[in-house]
Amino acid sequence: MMLANTVFAGRLGPEPLAGVAVGGSFYQMFWLFGLGVLMAISPIVAHAYGAGRDEEVGRRFRQGVWLALMLAVPLVAVLACVEPLLRWFGTDARAIPHAAGYVYAMCFGMPAMLVFLAHRYTSEGIGWTRPVIYTAAVGLATNVIGNFVFTLGHLGVPSQGAHGCGIATALANWAMLATMHAYQRRHSVYRRFGLFGRFDLPDRRAIGEILALGIPIAGSVVSEGALFAVAALLMSTLGTVTVAAHQVAISYASLMFMIPLSLHSATTIHVGHQVGRGDVVAGRYAGWSGIAMCGLVMALSSLVILAARGPIVAAYTTDAAVRGLAMWLLLFVAAFQIPDGLQVGTAGALRGFRDAHVPMALNFTAYWIVGFPAAWWFGIRQHFGPSGIWAGLIAGLVTCAMLLLLRYRKVSGMPSRATA
Numbered sequence: 001m002m003l004a005n006t007v008f009a010g011r012l013g014p015e016p017l018a019g020v021a022v023g024g025s026f027y028q029m030f031w032l033f034g035l036g037v038l039m040a041i042s043p044i045v046a047h048a049y050g051a052g053r054d055e056e057v058g059r060r061f062r063q064g065v066w067l068a069l070m071l072a073v074p075l076v077a078v079l080a081c082v083e084p085l086l087r088w089f090g091t092d093a094r095a096i097p098h099a100a101g102y103v104y105a106m107c108f109g110m111p112a113m114l115v116f117l118a119h120r121y122t123s124e125g126i127g128w129t130r131p132v133i134y135t136a137a138v139g140l141a142t143n144v145i146g147n148f149v150f151t152l153g154h155l156g157v158p159s160q161g162a163h164g165c166g167i168a169t170a171l172a173n174w175a176m177l178a179t180m181h182a183y184q185r186r187h188s189v190y191r192r193f194g195l196f197g198r199f200d201l202p203d204r205r206a207i208g209e210i211l212a213l214g215i216p217i218a219g220s221v222v223s224e225g226a227l228f229a230v231a232a233l234l235m236s237t238l239g240t241v242t243v244a245a246h247q248v249a250i251s252y253a254s255l256m257f258m259i260p261l262s263l264h265s266a267t268t269i270h271v272g273h274q275v276g277r278g279d280v281v282a283g284r285y286a287g288w289s290g291i292a293m294c295g296l297v298m299a300l301s302s303l304v305i306l307a308a309r310g311p312i313v314a315a316y317t318t319d320a321a322v323r324g325l326a327m328w329l330l331l332f333v334a335a336f337q338i339p340d341g342l343q344v345g346t347a348g349a350l351r352g353f354r355d356a357h358v359p360m361a362l363n364f365t366a367y368w369i370v371g372f373p374a375a376w377w378f379g380i381r382q383h384f385g386p387s388g389i390w391a392g393l394i395a396g397l398v399t400c401a402m403l404l405l406l407r408y409r410k411v412s413g414m415p416s417r418a419t420a
Contacts, residue, residue: 001139001140001143001169001172002024002251002254002255003251003252003254003255004140004143004144004147004168005020005024005143005147005151005165005168005169006020006021006247006248006251006316007315007316008147008148008151008152008164008165008168009151009161009162009165010244010248010316010317010318010319010322011152012151012152012159012161012162013319014240014241014244014319014321014322015094015095015098015240016098016161016162017240017244017247017317017322018094018095018098018099018240018243018244018247019095019096019097019098019099019101019102019161019162020098020099020102020162020165020247021095021232021235021243021244021246021247021250022086022095022096022098022099022232022233022243023082023098023099023100023101023102023103023106023162023166024102024232024247025228025229025230025231025232025233026079026082026085026086026099026103026229026233027079027102027103027106028225028228028229029222029225029226029229030075030078030079031075031110031113032218032221032222032225032226033071033075033218033221033222034068034071034072034075034110034113034114034117034218035117035218035221036214036215036217036218036219036220036221036222037067037071037210037211037214037215037217037218038064038067038068038071038114038117038118038121038210038214039117039121039214039217039218039221039351040210040211040213040214040217040356041060041061041064041117041118041121041122041125041210041214042121042122042124042125042265042268042269042272042351043125043213043268043269043272043351043352043354044060044125044209044210044213044354045057045060045061045121045122045124045125045126046125046126046127046268046269046272046273046276046352047272047275047276047354048060048125048276049125049126049127049273049276050272050273050274050275050276050277051276051277054192054193054194055193055194057122057125057126057193057195058193058194058195058197058198059200059206060122060125060206060210061118061119061122061193061195062195062198062199062200063200063202063203063206063207063210064118064121064122064210065115065118065119066200066202066207067118067207067210067211068111068114068115068117068118069111069114069115070202070207071114072110072111072114072115075110075114076107076110076111079103079106079107079110080104080107082099082100082103082104083096083100086099086100086233094240095240095243098161098162098163099162101160101161101162101163101166102162102163102165102166103166104163104166105163105164105165105166105167105169105170106166106169106170107170108170109169109170109171109172109173109174110173112170112173112174112176112177113173113176113177115177116135116173116176116177116180119177119180119181119184120132120135120180122184122195123180123184123190124265124268124269125269125272126189126193127269127270127273128189128190129265129266129269131179131180131183131184131187134179134183135176135179135180135183136176138172138175138176138179139172139173139175139176139179140172142168142171142172142175142176143168143169143171143172144168145168146164146167146168146169146171146172147164147165147168149164149168150163150164150165150167150168151164151165151168152164184196213354213356216356216357216359216360217351217356217360219360219363219364220347220356220359220360220363223360223363223364223366223367223368224343224363224367224396224400226367227367227368227371227372227375227393227396228250228393230372231246231375231389231390231392231393232246232247232250234375234376234379234380234389235386235389237380238385238386241319241321241322241325242325242385242386244317244319244322244326245321245322245323245324245325245326245329245386246326246329246386248313248316248317248322248326248329249326249329249330249332249333249390250333251316252305252312252316252330252333253333253336253337253340256298256301256304256337257340257344259297259298259301260293260294260297260298260340260341260344260345261344263290263293263294263297263345263348264290264294264344264345264347264348265348266290266348267286267287267289267290267291267294267345267348267349267352268348268349268351268352269352270283270286270290270352271283271286271287271290271348271349271351271352271353272351272352272354274286274352275352275353275354280412283352283353283412284412284413286349286352287346287348287349287350287352287353287408287412288349288412290345290348290349291342291345291346291349291405291408292345293345294341294342294344294345294348295338295341295342295345296341297341298337298338298340298341298342299337299338299341301337301341302334302335302337302338305330305331305333305334305337306331306334309327309330309331310327312330313326313327313330325386328387329386329387329390332387332390332391332393332394333390335394336393336394336397336398339394339397339398339400339401340397340401342401342404342405343397343400343401343404346401346404346405346407346408347359347363347404349408349412350404350407350408350411353411353412355407355411358407359404359407362400362403362404362407363400363404365399365403366396366397366399366400366403367396367400370395370396370399371392371393371395371396371397371399371400372392372396373392374391374392374395374396375388375389375390375391375392375393375396376389376392377392378391378392379391379392
């Protein structure tokens with residue numbers, strides 16, 4: 001969907017494209033927190049499923065929905081402050097109206113997306129991932145049609161620019177929630193868990209357990225996501241062409257990242273099932289297998305980028321200045337693909353062992369003690385511009401991959417701690 005938004009906004013010129021880039025980065029910082037918290041549902045459900053506690057799966061799901069609704073309130077409130085915050089940061093004034101319009105529209109889709117994640121991570125926790133691709137297809141189709149109507153202006157609707165991209169994405173979020181909810185209500189695989197069999201009020205203890213694991217996971221996810229978001233905001237101080245080219249590069253990188261991210265989820269589930277059954281050794285090898293697969297996929301992705309930079313950029317924009325800079329930035333994307341794959345695969349394996357607090361500290365160290373200072377120093381202070389900022393991102397990812405691999409080696413080799 002971010003790819004679709006970028007491509008449609010790119011057809012309108014550098015300023016709407018820059019608005020989608022800046023607005024999307026701002027939105028992502030806060031959405032990732034909700035995503036990370038709710039991500040804890042997957043390993044918790046996986047452990048319950050692996051141990052044969054079916055009723056607990058339904059109870060965890062219902063409390064997850066309550067938590068999603070609670071998270072939506074403060075997140076939407078912060079997102080509504082996008083315009084003054086971007087001005088305070090020093091974002092190019094030409095991009096701010098486009099970015100604000102994009103975020104305001106996305107606010108309407110935030111509650112739907114969070115509740116959808118509670119549904120999704122419950123389904124993933126029991127190892128039933130088929131509906132995820134169905135809902136993704138529905139969401140993408142809704143987003144593309146919405147962009148065609150609201151962004152480009154068709155079927156009698158005037159073009160809404162970047163705001164139209166936000167409308168399309170918000171509609172896609174609601175469509176995904178409706179699809180997933182209907183699927184889980186009707187499919188027989190969920191009946192044994194009684195997901196909708198009763199109404200539960202919010203349970204402080206159950207929600208607290210999700211938060212105890214989810215907040216450290218959110219800390220890890222936000223540490224990485226916020227680094228890339230702040231990098232986009234740093235780019236926004238360098239002009240609309242620079243931020244538009246950065247958006248092309250980061251959009252393609254994000255698209256490729258979806259593959260190891262899916263393997264990350266599968267690794268968390270498989271490791272969680274094995275550990276829930278008490279077979280820590282099988283969980284350990286499942287984790288290493290997932291990590292290796294993520295690294296291999298991203299190595300292939302690097303080769304694709306090196307071989308096809310021109311066609312990739314041409315699919316996003318026709319602006320000559322943006323295309324030239326974006327082709328250069330894709331070389332940096334190729335350089336960080338493998339460490340990016342290794343770090344996300346290792347994070348998934350660690351979450352399968354329900355290890356989150358130390359990885360959060362390692363992520364923060366890698367991204368904010370190493371990555372951000374390097375990006376700011378080389379990109380802004382030393383005036384290397386976008387190249388320096390991307391070099392800082394690479395430094396953060398390499399450091400994170402190394403630290404998490406060492407952590408997984410330790411955790412997976414400690415059966416008593418892992419089982420506990």
